[in-house]
Amino acid sequence: MSVASESSQTDVLEYIITHIFCPVKLLQHSDYTLNNDGSLLNVEQWSPLLKMLENLAVMMTSPSLTGEVVESQVKSMQAGDILAYLIWEQNAAVVLCMLDMKTIFESFEVSPPAYAVMEAKGKLLCLYPGPAIAISNSVVDNPTFPPEFGNFLSHMSSDGLDPSVHKGETVHPHYITQLLTDILYMFGEPSDVPCI
Structure with a gap:
C-alpha cells in the first residue's frame, strides 16, 4: 500500500468519524470532497x-x-x-x-x-x-x-x-x-x- 493511499484512507476515516460520531460544531474550513461524501454512503449499513x-x-x-x-x-x-x-x-x-x-x-x-x-x-x-x-x-x-x-x-x-x-x-x-x-x-x- 502506498503512503499516498494510506494517507487518503486516514483522511476518509477522519471525515467519517467527524461527521457521524462527533458533536456538531462549526468547521474552520470546508472538508467536503466528492470522495469524502461518497465514503459516508459506503458505511457498513448499506x-x-x-x-x-x-x-x-x-x-x-x-x-x-x-x-x-x-x-x-x-x-x-x-x-x-x-x-x-x-x-x-x-x-x-x-x-x-x-x-x-x-x-x-x-x-x-x-x-x-x-x-x-x-x-x-x-x-x-x-x-x-x-x-x-x-x-x-x-x-x-x-x-x-x-x-x-x-x-x-x-x-x-x-x-x-x-x-x-x-x-x-x-x-x-x-x-x-x-x-x-x-x-x-x-x-x-x-x-x-x-x-x-
Missing part, C-alpha cells in the same frame, strides 16, 4: 440492505417461493445479513436478521383486515414487526434447520389454508405470526425488537 433487496428481488421474480432458494439464502447468511420473505397466501412476511451469536426471526401481517380499515376513525394504527424470536446461530447453522424452514415457508407460500376467507377480505396471518413463531420458540426465546 451493504446488508443491498444484499437483502437483491435476495428479495430473486424471490419476487420467481413464480413461487421455493424451499431450495430459502435454504440456500439462509445457509449463506453472515453476521449483519438480513433476509425478507413475503408469504402472500398467508398475508404475512418474515424477516431474518443474523447477528454475531443469534438470528432474529420477525413476522408480521402485511395487509390489515378490511373491516379494521373501514372502521378506523382517522389513522389506522399498526405495529411492525409482530412477534420476534431469537435463535442461536448454532441452531440456524444446523444442517437440518435451513431445509425445514425453507420447506415450511414454501408450503405456506403456495397453500391457501383458510377456505373461509371471503372475496375482498384479507387472510389472517396466524399460520406465520402464531404457528411459525411457536415452532421457532421451541428453538429460541422471545426477542425485544424496536417497533414502528
Whole structure:
C-alpha cells in the first residue's frame, strides 16, 4: 500500500468519524470532497440492505417461493445479513436478521383486515414487526434447520389454508405470526425488537 493511499484512507476515516460520531460544531474550513461524501454512503449499513433487496428481488421474480432458494439464502447468511420473505397466501412476511451469536426471526401481517380499515376513525394504527424470536446461530447453522424452514415457508407460500376467507377480505396471518413463531420458540426465546 502506498503512503499516498494510506494517507487518503486516514483522511476518509477522519471525515467519517467527524461527521457521524462527533458533536456538531462549526468547521474552520470546508472538508467536503466528492470522495469524502461518497465514503459516508459506503458505511457498513448499506451493504446488508443491498444484499437483502437483491435476495428479495430473486424471490419476487420467481413464480413461487421455493424451499431450495430459502435454504440456500439462509445457509449463506453472515453476521449483519438480513433476509425478507413475503408469504402472500398467508398475508404475512418474515424477516431474518443474523447477528454475531443469534438470528432474529420477525413476522408480521402485511395487509390489515378490511373491516379494521373501514372502521378506523382517522389513522389506522399498526405495529411492525409482530412477534420476534431469537435463535442461536448454532441452531440456524444446523444442517437440518435451513431445509425445514425453507420447506415450511414454501408450503405456506403456495397453500391457501383458510377456505373461509371471503372475496375482498384479507387472510389472517396466524399460520406465520402464531404457528411459525411457536415452532421457532421451541428453538429460541422471545426477542425485544424496536417497533414502528
